[in-house]
Amino acid sequence: MRRWLDDLPKYADDSSWWPKGTKRCRPEVFLIWLGLPLTLLAYFSVGAVLCLALGLNQTNMNDYFAFGVWIVVDLAVIALGAGAFFTSFLNYIVGKTELKPIVNAAVLIGFICYVGAILMLGIDIGQPIRGWFGFWHANVHSMLTEVMFCITTYAIVLTIELLPSVLDNKRISRVPEFGTFSHNLHTIMIVFAAAGTFLSFFHQGSLGGMFGVLYARPFAARGGLGIWPWTFFLFIMSAIAVGPSFTTMVVMITEKISGRKLTKHSVKMLMGKISGWLLVVYMVFKSADTLWWAYIKLPSAGLTLDNMYHAPYGFWLLWVEIGLCGWLPALMLVQEKVRASYGWMFVAMLLACIGITLNRFVFTIQSLALPVLPFEKFYAYLPSWPEWGIATLVLGFGLLVFMLAYRYLPIFPQEPELND
Amino acid sequence: MVIDLDKCTGCGACSVACMSENNIGVLHNETDKIRSITWMRVYQIDNGKSFPDTEVAFIPRPCMHCQGGKSGTPGQAFFQEGPMDEEAHPPCVSVCPATATDYDEETGIVSQIPTRCIGCRYCVAACPYHARYFNWYDVPWPKGSPRALSPFVSPRMRGVVEKCTFCYQRYQAARNKAMVSGGEVGEMDYQTACTEACPSGAITFGQLQNPEHKVHKLISSDYTFRLLEQLHTNPKVYYMSKREWVRKMADNYVTRHNKFAQAATQSGH
Numbered sequence: 023m024r025r026w027l028d029d030l031p032k033y034a035d036d037s038s039w040w041p042k043g044t045k046r047c048r049p050e051v052f053l054i055w056l057g058l059p060l061t062l063l064a065y066f067s068v069g070a071v072l073c074l075a076l077g078l079n080q081t082n083m084n085d086y087f088a089f090g091v092w093i094v095v096d097l098a099v100i101a102l103g104a105g106a107f108f109t110s111f112l113n114y115i116v117g118k119t120e121l122k123p124i125v126n127a128a129v130l131i132g133f134i135c136y137v138g139a140i141l142m143l144g145i146d147i148g149q150p151i152r153g154w155f156g157f158w159h160a161n162v163h164s165m166l167t168e169v170m171f172c173i174t175t176y177a178i179v180l181t182i183e184l185l186p187s188v189l190d191n192k193r194i195s196r197v198p199e200f201g202t203f204s205h206n207l208h209t210i211m212i213v214f215a216a217a218g219t220f221l222s223f224f225h226q227g228s229l230g231g232m233f234g235v236l237y238a239r240p241f242a243a244r245g246g247l248g249i250w251p252w253t254f255f256l257f258i259m260s261a262i263a264v265g266p267s268f269t270t271m272v273v274m275i276t277e278k279i280s281g282r283k284l285t286k287h288s289v290k291m292l293m294g295k296i297s298g299w300l301l302v303v304y305m306v307f308k309s310a311d312t313l314w315w316a317y318i319k320l321p322s323a324g325l326t327l328d329n330m331y332h333a334p335y336g337f338w339l340l341w342v343e344i345g346l347c348g349w350l351p352a353l354m355l356v357q358e359k360v361r362a363s364y365g366w367m368f369v370a371m372l373l374a375c376i377g378i379t380l381n382r383f384v385f386t387i388q389s390l391a392l393p394v395l396p397f398e399k400f401y402a403y404l405p406s407w408p409e410w411g412i413a414t415l416v417l418g419f420g421l422l423v424f425m426l427a428y429r430y431l432p433i434f435p436q437e438p439e440l441n442d
Numbered sequence: 443m444v445i446d447l448d449k450c451t452g453c454g455a456c457s458v459a460c461m462s463e464n465n466i467g468v469l470h471n472e473t474d475k476i477r478s479i480t481w482m483r484v485y486q487i488d489n490g491k492s493f494p495d496t497e498v499a500f501i502p503r504p505c506m507h508c509q510g511g512k513s514g515t516p517g518q519a520f521f522q523e524g525p526m527d528e529e530a531h532p533p534c535v536s537v538c539p540a541t542a543t544d545y546d547e548e549t550g551i552v553s554q555i556p557t558r559c560i561g562c563r564y565c566v567a568a569c570p571y572h573a574r575y576f577n578w579y580d581v582p583w584p585k586g587s588p589r590a591l592s593p594f595v596s597p598r599m600r601g602v603v604e605k606c607t608f609c610y611q612r613y614q615a616a617r618n619k620a621m622v623s624g625g626e627v628g629e630m631d632y633q634t635a636c637t638e639a640c641p642s643g644a645i646t647f648g649q650l651q652n653p654e655h656k657v658h659k660l661i662s663s664d665y666t667f668r669l670l671e672q673l674h675t676n677p678k679v680y681y682m683s684k685r686e687w688v689r690k691m692a693d694n695y696v697t698r699h700n701k702f703a704q705a706a707t708q709s710g711h
Contacts, residue, residue: 077600078561079578084476088563088576148561148576148601155540155560166539166564238508238533238570238673324672394570394670396691397487397501401476 039193039430043438045282046429055425062418069411073145082406089386091405092146095413097229097382099135100173101257102375104265106132106180107215107222112296114215120292123285126187126433128269133180134423138416140177145412165231172225179218183211187431223258230257233385240323241330242389244315252311253385259307263300264378266293267355267371274368276428283440291361294371298355301374305352309344332400335388339380347377443608443634444660445502447683449644450484452500457482459639460504463609465597467581479575481505481606482636489687499688502645504636505573505606506669506677507552508532509545533675534565534574542603550650550678551608559602566603570670571677574605608647609634629655650678667692 034049046052072080083090109128112118144150156170189195189204227250233242234251244251270293277284316327331337354360354370361367393400405413427433460466460482472478485501510531530545532552542558543565545551554574566574580600591597594611598604616631629648637647648655657680660666666680667689683689 077579078576079477083563084474084578085566085572085575086476088566146562148563148603149559149599152540152558152560155542155558156562159541159558161536161538161541163536164539164564166537166562170539232537232564235537236533236568237510238568238670238675240673322672390567394673395485395572397485398572 036430039191041430041432041434041437042192045441052425052429056422059418059421059425062414063422065411066415066418067411069408070145070415072408073412074150078148080406081409082404083409084401084403086401087387087390087403089390090403091409091413092142094379094383094386095416096139096142096146097386098379099416100139100229101226101261101378101382102264102268103132103135103139104222104226104261105267105269106135106183106265107176107218108262108265109269109293110183110215111219114212115219118292120289123289123434123436124269124273124293126431126435127273127284128266129180129183130187130424130427130433131269131272131420133177133184134420135416136173136177136180138419140173141419142412142415165228165235168228169225169232172221172228176218176221176225179214179221182207183214183218186211187427187433190432191430192432226258226261227254230254230385233389236389239389239392239394240320240325241392242385243319243323244311245319252307256304256308256311259300259304260378260381263297263304264374265297266300267297267351267374270294270297271368271371271375272424273434274364276424280428282437284434284437286436286440287362287364289436290367291358294355294361294367295358297371297374298352298357298361301348301352302356305344305348308348312340312344330388330392332392334402335384335391339384339388343377343380343384347373347380351377443504443637443678444646444657444666444680444682446644446646447499447501447681447688448685449642450500450502450640451642451644452484452486452498453641454484455639455641456502456636456645457484459635460606463592463595463635464607465591465595466604467583467597469579470582477578479577479604481573481575481604483572487688487691489691497685497687499683499685499691501681501692502636503571503573503669504608504634504679505552506571506675506679507550507606507608508534508675508677509550510535510674510676533568533570537564537568539564549608549610549613551610551613552605553607553610554603554605556596556598556602556604561601561603563603570673570675574603576603577601665689 036049037046040046047055069080081090105128109121109125113121113125144153147153156167157174160167160171186204186207189200189207195201195204230253231251233239234244234246234253235249236242242253244253246252246254270290273284273290320326320330331340351370351373354366355374360370387403391401391403457480461468461480464481466479466481469478482502482504485503487499487501489495489497491497510533530547530550532545535543535545535552539562540558540560542555542560544553544555546553561576563576566576577598577600581597583597588597592611594615612634613627613632616627619631620627629652633647634645637645646656646660648657650657650661652658660682661680663682665684666682668677668680669692670677681692683692
């Protein structure tokens, strides 16, 4: 296959746009690769047109499952994209400059996750044209209002944080004005890192708070501190724990596909260490919260833990989330031996990311699946094909942006020296 | 509102009256009950015993118009604006990002503004009674049928949430009438469509706090209860049944020691 590709006639040369000191595949090969995200985006487009033109009846959501796969994906990608704000925070504000070689990638992944989530939310609401009502008629008591404000403003902050990478492109930076602008942006980046940290910290929390405040839905409801339920803090902790893992995983996958070293392993190990210890802290609090919920909160609502788990949403979800994809990767990542191994560190990070995705899944789907009225029925939910199409937006859009960025932008400053 | 479940025959007249009064459309496929809109839904329950011991009861379920919060002294309230306020906190109201739903402190009615609703469905997720409905479809109004719609209630569009309003338009009409005559809104001046339609008189409507109103007397009965009492939603719809299994089925075995304290702090209908 590779040989066949090499034999293709050379039509164009875009090497002058590649990052300094790097090597990329030929444009024709790159175009073939682009087919993958473009196919996913075509699938998304069909689903989007159906849902916007004919309504949300094209999904399998209903009055019992008011939220579906889109909200699960939204919550998951926003948590996984938290590597952007947390790595920026550690690099620019705490002064962990060892993370500098991976900050650009973290910001890029964060940008993809947030923009993808916002686009998907635009289709998820029944009246997309009224989306601005949340800003204009904002209800300050609603956690969702805070989420809307913060993810929108943070997406703008991420765009600004990403801008220097775009302006540092080999050809674009030749324009003196762009070069100067990029240099100036670099010098004030700490301001945007601080703004991003503030915004992201709160909306990660508010996404958790969204579920904790549902005091009449026993699966999700939690007590808390003032107006903030415990889920507010748990969502922040889990996001900053897995965000660095996800960023590192994406870098590792890119290394394997491109066949090039992009960051030193020590940088990845540091990301793994940060992720691991934060995951341990999160798991301590998550386990305590689960016990308090099972033994105090649920009985106070006349329910037991057994009432919360029905097939297909059985107890296995709890054990997988807390045990296999919670404590296990946490304990793996805190060990240097595991982090030193490329493969084992990847496995641990993958498990951690699955665990947090599962956490967002149960809070969204299982909260709604459980009947609260004693005489209500239990329903299960499976997304329709247009729904899956829209859910693939983040993947399609993400692949497209990441592939273009990897090819043309200096995302990985260590790449030239590592591949000499 | 008080609904006597021992009088309810499950005929569905309340649902039909509600749909007619509030311009609720009929969809192409009304068998899809998890997407069809029934502000007043009638549940059927049974005692789980086989014939000849089988007993059946029907539970009409409008919006509960929850007041929320922990009942009792203002200091115990779950959610407060200030230290001296006892802020109403229905599960569905504070969650709305666009202020498309509100709690009327005067009447105790939880309103819904369909033209403000963005269709995020967060309120639908928050309601444990499934009293909130999303318009998944455009209503296929048959030709000519819009002329038969009530002019006092706007039909809703696709993509927004709607719910029982305790026929608020009737309250507005009664209030206007009282304003003109210089009097107050009387018990029989404001009755919901479902109350009027019930052939067996199972539904009683009035002000819970007004000693002159029938509902005030009814809620002091030992046989009244509310749905999901232990979640502190503080609903304004009470049910009555002399059958113990019905009461157990509906209220999750809640102790009733503070029931009157709850009613005393509750305002509205």
